[in-house]
Amino acid sequence: MTNSDLERVTVRPTDEYNQKLVSYVHPPNWVNPQPADVYDLVVIGAGTAGLVVAAGAAGLDLGLKVALIEKHLMGGDCLNVGCVPSKTIIRSARVVGEIWDAKDLGVNIPQHNIDVDFPKVMARMRRIRADISPNDSAERFQKLGVDVFLGSGRFASKNTVEVGGKTLRFKKAVIATGARAAQLSIPGIEKAGYLTNETVFSLIQRPERLAVIGGGPIGCELAQAFRRLGSEVVLFHSGSHLLNKEDAEAAEILQKVLIREGIRVVLNSKLEEVVTVTEGKRLYFSSNSHRDSVTVDEILVGAGRSPNVENLNLEAVGVEYDKHQGVKVNDYLQTTNPKIYAAGDICMNWKFTHAADAAARIVIKNTLFSPFGIGRSKLSSLVMPWVTYTDPEIAHVGMYEHEAQKLGIEVTTIKIPFSSVDRAIADGEESGFLKIHHKKGSDEIIGATIVSSHAGEMISEVTTAMVNKLGLSKLSSVIHPYPTQAEAIKKAADAYRRTLLTSNTKKLLGFLTKLS
Ligand SMILES: Cc1cc2nc3c(=O)[nH]c(=O)nc-3n(C[C@H](O)[C@H](O)[C@H](O)COP(=O)(O)OP(=O)(O)OC[C@H]3O[C@@H](n4cnc5c(N)ncnc54)[C@H](O)[C@@H]3O)c2cc1C
Numbered sequence: 002m003t004n005s006d007l008e009r010v011t012v013r014p015t016d017e018y019n020q021k022l023v024s025y026v027h028p029p030n031w032v033n034p035q036p037a038d039v040y041d042l043v044v045i046g047a048g049t050a051g052l053v054v055a056a057g058a059a060g061l062d063l064g065l066k067v068a069l070i071e072k073h074l075m076g077g078d079c080l081n082v083g084c085v086p087s088k089t090i091i092r093s094a095r096v097v098g099e100i101w102d103a104k105d106l107g108v109n110i111p112q113h114n115i116d117v118d119f120p121k122v123m124a125r126m127r128r129i130r131a132d133i134s135p136n137d138s139a140e141r142f143q144k145l146g147v148d149v150f151l152g153s154g155r156f157a158s159k160n161t162v163e164v165g166g167k168t169l170r171f172k173k174a175v176i177a178t179g180a181r182a183a184q185l186s187i188p189g190i191e192k193a194g195y196l197t198n199e200t201v202f203s204l205i206q207r208p209e210r211l212a213v214i215g216g217g218p219i220g221c222e223l224a225q226a227f228r229r230l231g232s233e234v235v236l237f238h239s240g241s242h243l244l245n246k247e248d249a250e251a252a253e254i255l256q257k258v259l260i261r262e263g264i265r266v267v268l269n270s271k272l273e274e275v276v277t278v279t280e281g282k283r284l285y286f287s288s289n290s291h292r293d294s295v296t297v298d299e300i301l302v303g304a305g306r307s308p309n310v311e312n313l314n315l316e317a318v319g320v321e322y323d324k325h326q327g328v329k330v331n332d333y334l335q336t337t338n339p340k341i342y343a344a345g346d347i348c349m350n351w352k353f354t355h356a357a358d359a360a361a362r363i364v365i366k367n368t369l370f371s372p373f374g375i376g377r378s379k380l381s382s383l384v385m386p387w388v389t390y391t392d393p394e395i396a397h398v399g400m401y402e403h404e405a406q407k408l409g410i411e412v413t414t415i416k417i418p419f420s421s422v423d424r425a426i427a428d429g430e431e432s433g434f435l436k437i438h439h440k441k442g443s444d445e446i447i448g449a450t451i452v453s454s455h456a457g458e459m460i461s462e463v464t465t466a467m468v469n470k471l472g473l474s475k476l477s478s479v480i481h482p483y484p485t486q487a488e489a490i491k492k493a494a495d496a497y498r499r500t501l502l503t504s505n506t507k508k509l510l511g512f513l514t515k516l517s
């Protein structure tokens with residue numbers, strides 16, 4: 002491929018920050034290398050999953066030949082149009098949330114004095130994204146010893162992939178092509194136009210009125226952020242509750258917060274049509290048998306993901322897939338072609354950056370260091386936490402009660418409301434809770450949910466305990482600094498320990514007290 006063949010990628014607005022970003026993750030002057038005779042690994046897609054596989058394999062310094070193919074921006078969704086930009090604007094939005102609560106904390110800030118400089122919020126996001134991007138850059142991966150090919154990868158035969166007119170022969174290949182926003186079949190929406198995660202971070206002006214479609218993590222995080230940054234927001238959700246995959250009580254707390262902050266939440270919604278009118282985009286909808294309409298400036302769709310399975314010629318290599326579920330893999334992340342593996346959003350229900358990272362590590366082990374399948378790692382052995390970065394955050398790890406029940410595991414749940422945790426009271430954050438599920442009659446933790454402004458920081462303690470099989474008894478012996486919200490974990494562990502006291506041990510303790 003010569004320079005002129007390289008598809009130019011533009012990220013809008015084309016300011017200095019986005020030019021810097023592109024110069025790292027899709028350099029316009031990039032020249033694809035001459036392919037090696039044969040690659041130990043060819044990885045298609047340079048999002049988190051692909052980057053971690055490539056860096057992990059090349060970084061071992063074993064002389065492995067690794068090729069990495071990216072058609073758009075290295076770093077994938079997470080860096081460019083996902084975690085990084087969303088969390089960066091959520092940081093600005095959080096300041097507004099703090100100011101809204103300031104009066105209750107004795108700090109009077111006239112609300113009409115809040116002046117969100119939306120273009121500056123977005124410019125800060127673009128600057129930070131560009132500053133982080135060298136980590137995922139073509140140049141860095143080249144220096145790691147990876148052959149980086151920019152262009153669209155496609156299987157050509159059982160052991161070759163084509164990119165930009167070049168043919169790469171592989172011993173093993175990895176599909177890490179991720180997912181994109183699922184398209185909705187609402188009449189008129191295509192014509193009216195809408196934003197997805199691929200375009201919303203290119204906004205430079207605040208949409209004064211925003212409709213968000215989908216009340217999952219994307220919808221809830223961005224609806225709250227835009228509301229706090231000054232937009233009028235209406236959030237449509239087809240389910241009867243926001244975040245319907247989460248613990249219902251946790252989702253209920255968030256739902257109340259979003260409504261209190263002025264978001265119009267429309268549940269059980271069915272969007273019937275979108276029409277462009279002089280005042281904007283009008284959405285006709287029904288909800289609980291009631292029909293209504295709302296007119297907005299922009300529509301943001303975040304209603305699930307579709308895996309990027311198209312144009313890979315998967316049929317030619319015997320890799321089975323489903324248009325909704327993605328590439329079919331077994332527990333070892335092997336596709337229906339034993340030489341081809343997959344990792345990340347393309348094949349997993351856990352659509353998280355850290356899940357893609359963890360899956361990539363499994364793929365490295367299973368493709369390169371498990372001869373004859375000996376010592377392979379399994380996806381099902383992972384203990385997976387996740388966090389929805391709303392305010393309050395909702396963090397979860399392991400199983401929900403209903404999942405355990407489905408598997409026939411009897412569960413006891415310990416719930417610690419933050420209204421009983423001194424630091425949360427001092428912080429004015431009593432509405433959340435910590436729930437720990439453990440096996441009935443044992444201290445083995447099988448799952449936990451935390452609702453708190455810092456739930457995401459706290460969940461790792463529970464995850465560490467689960468991974469290392471530290472039960473509640475052990476956690477009870479861990480000293481937690483006072484006052485911290487993480488003391489809730491110790492309180493739950495102490496509550497478990499108290500259940501162990503039988504009436505006989507209580508009598509014995511009472512007797513010992515009298516003797517002392
Ligand atoms: C708005 C938003 C916020 C999010 N926030 C979080 C968060 O806070 N925390 C979290 O853990 N997760 C978050 N996620 C999810 C996270 O971004 C994804 O789970 C993660 O990026 C998946 O990584 P991946 O490598 O599987 O796929 P991707 O990141 O999608 O990467 C796939 C790459 O493959 C490339 N590709 C596709 N087809 C081809 C081809 N034929 N040839 C060459 N290249 C190809 C694509 O261009 C892309 O770069 C968020 C997602 C969104 C949309």
Ligand SMILES: NC(=O)c1ccc[n+]([C@@H]2O[C@H](COP(=O)([O-])OP(=O)(O)OC[C@H]3O[C@@H](n4cnc5c(N)ncnc54)[C@H](O)[C@@H]3O)[C@@H](O)[C@H]2O)c1
Binds near residue numbers: 218219351387
């Ligand atoms: N903090 C994080 O880790 C984070 C943040 C954002 C996204 N993500 C990942 O990205 C993935 C995608 O997020 P998402 O929020 O798009 O997906 P999601 O599938 O979790 O939620 C989308 C919701 O939209 C609803 N919906 C679907 N069609 C609708 C319609 N026509 N009208 C109204 N509602 C409709 C669905 O009922 C669903 O609950 C998630 O699986 C998540 O793992 C993670």
